[in-house]
């Protein structure tokens with residue numbers, strides 16, 4: 001059977017943006033920024049997106065378009081005779097399952113907030129509400145709902161539907177975030193939040209440069225869906241040759257823009273309505289997004305309707321990301337082990353129901369998996385992909401990079417390959433060592 005491919009270049013870009021834009025932008029980014037000191041984190045993060053994220057994204061694209069296979073199969077096929085590269089791809093398969101285990105907890109929160117928005121039941125006491133619902137039996141129940149939605153999409157039936165819906169929802173998110181940000185920054189007290197977010201203050205970098213680097217690198221990879229093989233998989237469906245450099249830059253800019261915009265909503269609101277950041281989960285931790293927007297919805301006219309639109313749009317963004325996480329292990333079992341798509345999806349979802357429940361019941365484990373463990377696994381995974389691109393593919397990688405590229409992009413090919421061979425893997429391996437040391 002002929003391998004599926006994207007119907008258009010725009011389709012590919014949208015799907016990749018769909019994977020990249022998700023809870024990483026609107027939920028994890030404000031959490032990490034709050035935890036690591038605001039503006040300083042933003043600056044380090046943006047530098048890493050540009051200098052490591054974009055070249056890394058291009059490396060995954062190159063592998064995927066060249067091999068036209070799932071990550072494990074791609075690396076094995078492009079390095080014939082050496083079996084061990086397949087394990088790097090296999091590592092990504094495991095990472096996909098780890099990601100989904102905690103991501104589905106947050107997805108469950110989104111489902112719950114979406115439902116609760118109709119009545120506005122969390123508006124009055126946002127901090128207490130979040131603390132009451134974030135972990136435990138009810139959290140697990142909503143997590144199951146989110147996983148079920150993810151599995152339904154991956155099973156095939158509504159995938160086209162999700163992609164079409166994403167085309168509408170993505171602009172909706174941007175519009176809603178922009179309107180909320182515009183409203184938030186004019187509220188009394190918002191200035192302190194803006195200054196925490198945007199007035200560059202290097203103190204947190206000086207205090208703990210290593211920790212900052214580790215967290216910013218992890219977030220940069222997370223938000224671009226790197227280090228797992230998602231982007232390898234998506235590029236494997238590319239037919240005709242377009243400029244990977246152009247597509248990769250477009251995706252990165254759109255994705256980073258949504259994250260930065262989310263920060264412009266969360267920080268002014270937290271300072272205007274919740275008295276700033278606090279050490280609790282709801283003040284500057286995983287609850288920052290949920291608690292901050294509640295303060296706004298309570299005050300704006302028709303707050304319930306705005307809230308329903310907001311969490312509805314985020315739910316779609318989360319689903320278009322979570323399907324890309326489940327897709328990696330599913331594609332692996334289907335391609336490499338002849339399992340039917342149905343059995344693979346059902347079996348793996350069952351597995352994540354168990355590993356995910358551990359995260360839903362235990363905030364400590366959740367925090368560890370969502371933060372440190374994910375940073376570590378993504379860093380290790382991308383380091384593997386880069387070394388593979390630079391040293392195993394080598395000149396072939398450059399040929400693939402150049403194919404379909406215009407003059408400007410071509411000029412970037414050689415420096416790109418050079419950095420993929422040397423400085424970038426080195427950077428990631430050092431970051432990895434730091435990550436391991438921090439364990």
Ligand code: TRP
Nearest residue numbers: 020022023024025223225228321
């Ligand atoms: N990038 C997505 C987000 O920001 C999450 C995601 C989807 C992801 N697929 C991934 C992260 C693969 C790392 C690897 O929400």
